[in-house]
Amino acid sequence: MKKLRKVLAMLLCMTLLVGCGANGAQSETGNVAQSSAVESIHESKVESGEESQTQEQSKAPESAQESEGQEPAESAEPESTEESKEPATDDVQDTNVNGEEEEMPEKFVALTFDDGPNTTIMVEILDILAEEDVKATFYLIGNNITFVTEDVVKRAYDEGHELGNHSQSHLQMDKMDEETLKQEIELVQKKVESLVGERPATFRPPYIAISQLMHDTIDLPFIVGVDSRDWDPTVTAQERYNNVIGGAQDGAIFLMHCFPGNTETVKILPAIIKELKAQGYGFATVSELFEMQGVTYEAHDGERYSVLSKQN
Ligand SMILES: [Zn+2]
The missing domain is CATH 1.20.5 (Single alpha-helices involved in coiled-coils or other helix-helix interfaces)
Incomplete structure (x- = not known):
């Protein structure tokens, strides 16, 4: 039991x-x-x-003004990478004693990213640039430089990228008076200098809104660039790619953005860089590109630089 x-x-x-x-x-x-x-x-x-x-x-009015003369290119698709590799490598590669191919780019472009710093998209773009071993230029908004973001600014500088001036407030500057213009520029110059010990050497006007008074007052070169149209959320990653690759030529400065939420640009950036490399382009910062191409900037020259053609 x-x-x-x-x-x-x-x-x-x-x-x-x-x-x-x-x-x-x-x-x-x-x-x-x-x-x-x-x-x-x-x-x-x-x-x-x-x-x-x-x-x-x-x-923002950036849409109307930055789109000037930029038509999306239809020809360049990512699929063209394979095709374009052949002629490009013939042009720019030498073979060294070990039979290894050494790349010696004969043409250069500059990638630029506006509206940083921040701890999101700008960081993701820095990661991609590090991965691809490519130097770029970041046009910074003074108001975005805070104790939260200053490490990102330092990182960009330490990794060899150029820091440019994109104004303190990112308001349209073409209606501002002289005093306000000077402040808009100088505040950013000082902030960047206090962080990295160097003042920005180039300027991108917010929304590419430019007045004669701005040219007369601001003594940095005005950088416009070939527009990827990535400020427009309806422009797809593929279209951004086409706009950049379609506008590629020796000395081209590409206008892109690293504002928070701009994930389509992050998505397509590696493909853009790989295709430009495949076409034989090297990458320079904007200031380096001026030097390489022999373009000399004179203060208040009234120019808007988009493509820096080689000077003799
Ligand atoms: Zn901007």
């Missing part, structure tokens, strides 16, 4: 254990389902937040 009780007790225990296990598994999957739902809600919130931010950007 005692034996039977023992056996019954054991059976009862086992049933309970199996039951527990099953319950446990069930509630776990329940939890998993719940948490992924939470994640997707979170994601869509983040996305819509980013979207409203980029839309705000696109309302």
Whole structure:
């Protein structure tokens, strides 16, 4: 009788254990389902937040003025990488004693990114540039340089990128008086200098809104550039790629953005860099490009630089 009780007790225990296990598994999957739902809600919130931010950007008159003369190129697709590799490498590569190919670019371009610094997209772009071993130029907004972002500014400088001036407030400057213009420039010059010990050497006007008074007052070269149109959230990654690759030529300065939420540019940047490399381009900062191409800037020269052609 005692034996039977023992056996019954054991059976009862086992049933309970199996039951527990099953319950446990069930509630776990329940939890998993719940948490992924939470994640997707979170994601869509983040996305819509980013979207409203980029839309705000696109309302700016930058759209009208920066698009001047920039037509999306139809010819260049990412698929063309393979085709274009051949002639490009013939042009620019030598073979050294070990039979290894050494790249010696004969033509250079400059990648530029406006509206930083920040701790999101600018950091992602710095990571890509480091991965690709490419130097670029960041046009910084003074108001964005804070104790939160100053490490990103220092990192960009330490990694060999150029820091340019994109004004203190990022307001349209073409209606500003002389005093305000001087402040807009000088505040950024001082902030950058205090962080990295060097003052920006080039200037990108916000929205490419330019007055004669700006030319007369600001003694930095005005950099415009070949527009990727990446300030417009409706312009796809592929179109951004086409705009850059279609506008590629020796001395071209490409205008792109690293404002928060600009994920399409992050997405396509590696492909852009790889294609430019495949076409035989080297990468320089804007100031380096001036030097390489033999373009001399005279203060208040009234020029707007987009492509720096080689000078004799
Ligand atoms: Zn800007």
